[in-house]
Amino acid sequence: MTYYEEYTNGHLILPKALTLYFAKLFPSADDFLVWLYFYDNRDIAPSEIATRIDKTLTQVNHSITALQNFGSLKVTLIDLAGDVETIFDVSPVFRHLDELTSTTPPISENQSTKKIQNSDEEAQKNGQLQDLVTTFEAEMGVISPMQMDELRALLFEDQYELALIKKALREAVLNRKVSLKYIKAILRNWKNEGLMNVQAVENKQNIFDLSKMQKPTQDFYIPMDGPWNN
Numbered sequence: 001m002t003y004y005e006e007y008t009n010g011h012l013i014l015p016k017a018l019t020l021y022f023a024k025l026f027p028s029a030d031d032f033l034v035w036l037y038f039y040d041n042r043d044i045a046p047s048e049i050a051t052r053i054d055k056t057l058t059q060v061n062h063s064i065t066a067l068q069n070f071g072s073l074k075v076t077l078i079d080l081a082g083d084v085e086t087i088f089d090v091s092p093v094f095r096h097l098d099e100l101t102s103t104t105p106p107i108s109e110n111q112s113t114k115k116i117q118n119s120d121e122e123a124q125k126n127g128q129l130q131d132l133v134t135t136f137e138a139e140m141g142v143i144s145p146m147q148m149d150e151l152r153a154l155l156f157e158d159q160y161e162l163a164l165i166k167k168a169l170r171e172a173v174l175n176r177k178v179s180l181k182y183i184k185a186i187l188r189n190w191k192n193e194g195l196m197n198v199q200a201v202e203n204k205q206n207i208f209d210l211s212k213m214q215k216p217t218q219d220f221y222i223p224m225d226g227p228w229n230n
Helices: 003-008 029-040 046-052 057-070 092-101 109-140 145-156 162-174 180-192 198-213
Strands: 074-080 083-089
Touching: 003 092, 029 046, 029 057, 046 057, 057 074, 057 109, 057 145, 074 145, 083 145, 109 145, 109 162, 145 162, 145 180, 162 180, 162 198
Parallel strands: none
Antiparallel strands: 074 083
Protein backbone atom coordinates (compact mmCIF):
# COMPACT_ATOMS: atom_id res chain seq x y z
CA MET A 1 0.00 0.00 0.00
CA THR A 2 1.03 3.61 -0.52
CA TYR A 3 1.44 6.04 2.37
CA TYR A 4 -1.74 7.81 1.29
CA GLU A 5 -3.74 4.58 1.25
CA GLU A 6 -2.39 3.61 4.68
CA TYR A 7 -3.43 7.00 6.04
CA THR A 8 -6.95 6.88 4.56
CA ASN A 9 -7.39 3.38 6.01
CA GLY A 10 -6.66 4.82 9.44
CA HIS A 11 -3.63 2.76 10.42
CA LEU A 12 -0.60 4.78 9.45
CA ILE A 13 2.21 5.46 11.92
CA LEU A 14 4.31 8.44 10.86
CA PRO A 15 6.94 6.93 8.55
CA LYS A 16 10.70 7.59 8.72
CA ALA A 17 10.48 8.88 5.17
CA LEU A 18 8.67 11.89 6.57
CA THR A 19 11.87 13.09 8.22
CA LEU A 20 14.00 12.11 5.23
CA TYR A 21 12.00 14.40 2.92
CA PHE A 22 11.05 16.90 5.64
CA ALA A 23 12.26 20.03 3.77
CA LYS A 24 10.20 19.10 0.72
CA LEU A 25 7.06 18.41 2.72
CA PHE A 26 6.89 21.30 5.21
CA PRO A 27 7.73 25.02 5.14
CA SER A 28 9.35 24.97 8.60
CA ALA A 29 9.59 23.01 11.84
CA ASP A 30 7.05 25.33 13.52
CA ASP A 31 4.60 24.76 10.68
CA PHE A 32 5.15 20.99 10.92
CA LEU A 33 4.22 21.13 14.61
CA VAL A 34 0.88 22.74 13.72
CA TRP A 35 0.35 20.13 10.97
CA LEU A 36 1.08 17.39 13.51
CA TYR A 37 -1.81 18.51 15.72
CA PHE A 38 -4.19 18.33 12.75
CA TYR A 39 -2.78 14.87 11.92
CA ASP A 40 -3.68 13.75 15.43
CA ASN A 41 -7.10 15.45 15.41
CA ARG A 42 -8.44 17.19 12.33
CA ASP A 43 -11.26 18.76 14.38
CA ILE A 44 -8.95 20.58 16.76
CA ALA A 45 -9.37 24.37 16.80
CA PRO A 46 -6.42 26.60 15.87
CA SER A 47 -6.92 28.47 19.15
CA GLU A 48 -6.40 25.21 21.07
CA ILE A 49 -3.21 24.50 19.15
CA ALA A 50 -1.98 28.00 19.99
CA THR A 51 -2.55 27.33 23.69
CA ARG A 52 -0.79 23.95 23.62
CA ILE A 53 2.35 25.16 21.82
CA ASP A 54 2.48 28.56 23.56
CA LYS A 55 1.97 30.56 20.37
CA THR A 56 -0.48 33.31 19.47
CA LEU A 57 -3.51 32.52 17.33
CA THR A 58 -2.06 34.82 14.67
CA GLN A 59 1.13 32.74 14.53
CA VAL A 60 -0.87 29.51 14.21
CA ASN A 61 -3.02 30.99 11.44
CA HIS A 62 0.15 32.07 9.63
CA SER A 63 1.41 28.48 9.86
CA ILE A 64 -1.90 27.21 8.45
CA THR A 65 -1.53 29.60 5.52
CA ALA A 66 2.08 28.54 4.96
CA LEU A 67 1.07 24.85 5.00
CA GLN A 68 -1.73 25.54 2.51
CA ASN A 69 0.55 27.43 0.15
CA PHE A 70 3.23 24.72 0.46
CA GLY A 71 0.69 22.01 -0.39
CA SER A 72 0.95 20.29 3.00
CA LEU A 73 -2.56 21.04 4.23
CA LYS A 74 -5.96 21.39 2.60
CA VAL A 75 -8.50 23.65 4.30
CA THR A 76 -12.14 23.25 3.32
CA LEU A 77 -15.00 25.46 4.49
CA ILE A 78 -18.43 23.79 4.68
CA ASP A 79 -21.64 25.74 5.22
CA LEU A 80 -24.01 23.73 7.44
CA ALA A 81 -27.33 25.55 7.78
CA GLY A 82 -25.63 28.90 8.24
CA ASP A 83 -22.81 27.59 10.43
CA VAL A 84 -19.40 27.39 8.73
CA GLU A 85 -17.30 24.36 9.61
CA THR A 86 -13.60 24.26 8.78
CA ILE A 87 -12.05 20.92 7.78
CA PHE A 88 -8.28 20.50 7.98
CA ASP A 89 -6.98 17.69 5.77
CA VAL A 90 -3.35 16.55 6.21
CA SER A 91 -3.48 13.86 3.50
CA PRO A 92 -1.73 15.98 0.79
CA VAL A 93 1.56 15.34 2.65
CA PHE A 94 1.21 11.60 2.14
CA ARG A 95 0.34 11.99 -1.54
CA HIS A 96 3.48 14.08 -1.94
CA LEU A 97 5.51 11.56 0.05
CA ASP A 98 4.37 8.80 -2.32
CA GLU A 99 5.57 10.92 -5.25
CA LEU A 100 8.95 11.55 -3.61
CA THR A 101 9.56 7.90 -2.74
CA SER A 102 8.43 6.49 -6.10
CA THR A 103 10.79 5.94 -9.01
CA THR A 104 10.40 8.83 -11.45
CA PRO A 105 12.15 9.58 -14.74
CA PRO A 106 14.75 12.38 -14.71
CA ILE A 107 13.42 15.89 -15.21
CA SER A 108 14.34 17.53 -18.50
CA GLU A 109 16.01 20.95 -18.63
CA ASN A 110 12.80 22.58 -19.90
CA GLN A 111 10.76 20.94 -17.13
CA SER A 112 13.31 22.03 -14.55
CA THR A 113 13.23 25.65 -15.79
CA LYS A 114 9.45 25.66 -15.78
CA LYS A 115 9.39 24.21 -12.26
CA ILE A 116 11.75 26.96 -11.03
CA GLN A 117 9.59 29.64 -12.68
CA ASN A 118 6.44 28.21 -11.10
CA SER A 119 8.20 28.09 -7.74
CA ASP A 120 9.23 31.75 -8.06
CA GLU A 121 5.70 32.77 -9.01
CA GLU A 122 4.26 30.82 -6.08
CA ALA A 123 6.75 32.45 -3.70
CA GLN A 124 5.78 35.88 -5.03
CA LYS A 125 2.09 35.14 -4.53
CA ASN A 126 2.71 33.89 -1.01
CA GLY A 127 4.63 37.06 -0.22
CA GLN A 128 1.82 39.27 -1.54
CA LEU A 129 -0.81 37.38 0.45
CA GLN A 130 1.25 37.51 3.63
CA ASP A 131 1.82 41.26 3.14
CA LEU A 132 -1.92 41.79 2.73
CA VAL A 133 -2.79 39.65 5.76
CA THR A 134 -0.32 41.58 7.94
CA THR A 135 -1.81 44.90 6.81
CA PHE A 136 -5.39 43.77 7.48
CA GLU A 137 -4.55 42.28 10.86
CA ALA A 138 -3.14 45.64 11.93
CA GLU A 139 -6.64 47.11 11.47
CA MET A 140 -8.99 44.15 11.99
CA GLY A 141 -7.18 41.84 14.40
CA VAL A 142 -6.61 38.14 13.74
CA ILE A 143 -7.69 37.03 10.25
CA SER A 144 -9.69 33.79 10.15
CA PRO A 145 -9.08 31.07 7.51
CA MET A 146 -12.32 32.14 5.78
CA GLN A 147 -11.18 35.77 5.63
CA MET A 148 -7.81 34.54 4.38
CA ASP A 149 -9.56 32.82 1.47
CA GLU A 150 -11.46 36.02 0.69
CA LEU A 151 -8.22 38.02 0.57
CA ARG A 152 -6.62 35.35 -1.61
CA ALA A 153 -9.60 35.57 -3.99
CA LEU A 154 -9.33 39.36 -4.22
CA LEU A 155 -5.67 39.06 -5.20
CA PHE A 156 -5.55 36.04 -7.47
CA GLU A 157 -9.11 35.47 -8.74
CA ASP A 158 -10.51 39.00 -8.97
CA GLN A 159 -6.94 40.20 -9.71
CA TYR A 160 -7.09 43.47 -7.82
CA GLU A 161 -3.69 45.09 -7.32
CA LEU A 162 -2.21 44.65 -3.85
CA ALA A 163 -1.84 48.43 -3.45
CA LEU A 164 -5.46 48.98 -4.51
CA ILE A 165 -6.79 46.56 -1.87
CA LYS A 166 -4.73 48.38 0.76
CA LYS A 167 -6.17 51.67 -0.51
CA ALA A 168 -9.70 50.30 -0.07
CA LEU A 169 -8.79 49.26 3.48
CA ARG A 170 -7.63 52.81 4.25
CA GLU A 171 -10.90 54.20 2.89
CA ALA A 172 -12.83 51.80 5.13
CA VAL A 173 -10.76 52.87 8.15
CA LEU A 174 -11.42 56.55 7.43
CA ASN A 175 -15.15 55.83 7.17
CA ARG A 176 -15.03 53.70 10.34
CA LYS A 177 -16.50 50.71 8.51
CA VAL A 178 -13.65 48.20 8.67
CA SER A 179 -15.13 44.99 7.31
CA LEU A 180 -14.30 42.80 4.32
CA LYS A 181 -17.82 43.23 2.99
CA TYR A 182 -17.47 47.02 2.93
CA ILE A 183 -13.96 46.86 1.44
CA LYS A 184 -15.14 44.53 -1.34
CA ALA A 185 -17.97 46.98 -2.09
CA ILE A 186 -15.44 49.81 -2.45
CA LEU A 187 -13.36 47.73 -4.85
CA ARG A 188 -16.43 46.82 -6.92
CA ASN A 189 -17.43 50.49 -7.20
CA TRP A 190 -13.95 51.44 -8.36
CA LYS A 191 -13.94 48.61 -10.87
CA ASN A 192 -17.32 49.70 -12.25
CA GLU A 193 -15.86 53.19 -12.73
CA GLY A 194 -12.83 51.75 -14.51
CA LEU A 195 -10.48 52.64 -11.63
CA MET A 196 -8.16 49.64 -11.40
CA ASN A 197 -5.07 51.16 -9.78
CA VAL A 198 -4.26 53.57 -6.96
CA GLN A 199 -3.22 56.39 -9.31
CA ALA A 200 -6.57 56.31 -11.12
CA VAL A 201 -8.47 56.40 -7.80
CA GLU A 202 -6.38 59.31 -6.48
CA ASN A 203 -6.82 61.25 -9.73
CA LYS A 204 -10.60 60.84 -9.46
CA GLN A 205 -10.54 61.96 -5.83
CA ASN A 206 -8.39 65.00 -6.67
CA ILE A 207 -10.83 66.05 -9.39
CA PHE A 208 -13.73 65.69 -6.95
CA ASP A 209 -11.94 67.69 -4.25
CA LEU A 210 -11.06 70.44 -6.75
CA SER A 211 -14.67 70.71 -7.93
CA LYS A 212 -15.81 71.27 -4.33
CA MET A 213 -13.31 74.08 -3.86
CA GLN A 214 -14.40 75.95 -6.96
CA LYS A 215 -17.53 78.06 -6.35
CA PRO A 216 -19.37 79.78 -9.22
CA THR A 217 -19.05 83.61 -9.19
CA GLN A 218 -22.21 85.70 -9.34
CA ASP A 219 -22.54 89.03 -11.24
CA PHE A 220 -23.87 91.87 -9.14
CA TYR A 221 -25.02 95.45 -10.05
CA ILE A 222 -24.13 98.62 -8.17
CA PRO A 223 -26.41 101.54 -9.12
CA MET A 224 -24.67 104.80 -10.01
CA ASP A 225 -27.12 106.89 -8.00
CA GLY A 226 -27.72 106.27 -4.35
CA PRO A 227 -27.46 107.80 -0.91
CA TRP A 228 -23.70 107.27 -0.96
CA ASN A 229 -23.48 110.03 -3.63
CA ASN A 230 -25.01 112.71 -1.36
